[in-house]
Amino acid sequence: DWSNVCKWISYVEGSVEQPAMMEARARKKMRAVLEVDVQKEPVVQDVYYKSPTCNQIPEQFDVVATIFCLQSSGETAEQYARAVKSAVSLIKPGGFLLQAEVPHISEYSTGHRRFGCRYVTEDEVLQCLKAAQLIIIAAMENVFQSTYIESKFRSEVGLGVLVQWPVGQSYPLLQS
Structure with a gap:
């Protein structure tokens, strides 16, 4: 049921x-919904859903x-760096990573639950x-200024980054 998410997106x-x-x-x-864990190998753990028209999942x-995923996958610098490398391993040569993080927080709330996350700085994300x-195409601060009503989370700062994996290069993690 995606109705609440679509209502929120429509509102925001x-x-x-x-x-x-x-x-x-x-x-x-x-086409598909994948279970991904950037702290494990392989990164794609399972397929939750595959549409009848999807012949193969790349x-x-x-x-x-x-x-807001990578900084939530662990709390240490090593875990964060591994998460970034794992996400990058899923990108085709010449493809793009669209990443957003909330710098300078060490926890977040969803509903009535609190979760720990990596306290990142803008510099750490870019490094x-x-x-x-990756080739950094754009990095924008203060790009998320919305209110998430259900969790009462107010975000007035954020870091959005668009990066590209160089064309013609395979990612080192995928080399045999």
């Missing part, structure tokens, strides 16, 4: 599209989006991306 974006139409359009385009993708040999 000020969309004129009805949440039910947004959900139907998204479901029509979705090992790498043109675009990988990690929105990990550079260490993964």
Whole structure:
């Protein structure tokens, strides 16, 4: 049931599209839902859902989006660096990583639960991306200024980064 997520997106974006139409359009385009753990090998652990029209799930993708995911996957610098490298391993050569983090926090709330996360700085995020040999195309601070009503989470700061894996290079983690 995606109805609550679509209602929230519609509210935040000020969309004129009805949440039910947004959900139907998204479901029509979705090919699969994967279980991914950036702290494990292989990174893709399982397939939760595969559409009847999806013949094969690729090992790498043109675009990988990690929105508030990587800093939530662990609490140490090593875990964060591993998470970045694992996310990058899913990108095709010439593909893109769209990453967003909330710098300077060590925990977050969802609903009535609190979770720990890696306290990252803008510099650490950019250094990990550079260490993964990505080309930084854009880095924007203060890009997330929205209120998430259900969790009462107010985000007035954030770091959004768009990076590209160089064309013609295979990622070192994938080499035999």
